[in-house]
Amino acid sequence: KQWYQRRLAITAGGRVQTWSFVKKNYSTFLDRYAGGFMFQRLIQVTCADFTDMEKHKEIEEFFNQNKAPSAERAVKQSLESIRVRSAWLERDGESVAEWFNKNGF
Numbered sequence: 482k483q484w485y486q487r488r489l490a491i492t493a494g495g496r497v498q499t500w501s502f503v504k505k506n507y508s509t510f511l512d513r514y515a516g517g518f519m520f521q522r523l524i525q526v527t528c529a530d531f532t533d534m535e536k537h538k539e540i541e542e543f544f545n546q547n548k549a550p551s552a553e554r555a556v557k558q559s560l561e562s563i564r565v566r567s568a569w570l571e572r573d574g575e576s577v578a579e580w581f582n583k584n585g586f
Contacts, residue, residue, distance in 0.1 A: 521554070528560075
C-alpha cells in the first residue's frame with residue numbers, strides 16, 4: 482500500500498490528493514500504524530515533497546492539533562524538507578525554468 486501512496490505523491494496533484502486523504506483518515510492511520518515504521522514513512526511520503534510555505538503552515542498546524550508522538554521526527558524532517566525546497570525554488574526557480582525553456586524541455 483505504501484508504494485501506491487508514494488507513486489501518487491510524486492506529482493503535484495497527487496501530492497495534494499494524498500495529503501487530503503491522510504488528513505481525512507488520520508485517526509485510522511494513527512490507530513493502525515502509530516509507533517511503527519510505517520506511520521513515520523506515511524508522514525514522510527505524504528508531506529516531505531511539498532514546495533510552498535503555505536502547505537508548510539498547513540501541515541505544521543495539522544500536526545500541532547493532531548499529535549503524532551511516534552512520528553514527531555518524521556514531521557520535523559518533512560517540514561524542514563519543505564522549507565529547503567521552498568527556499569531553493571525562490572532562489573533558483575526562474576533560472577532553472579529559463580534553462581529548461583532554452584534547452585527545449
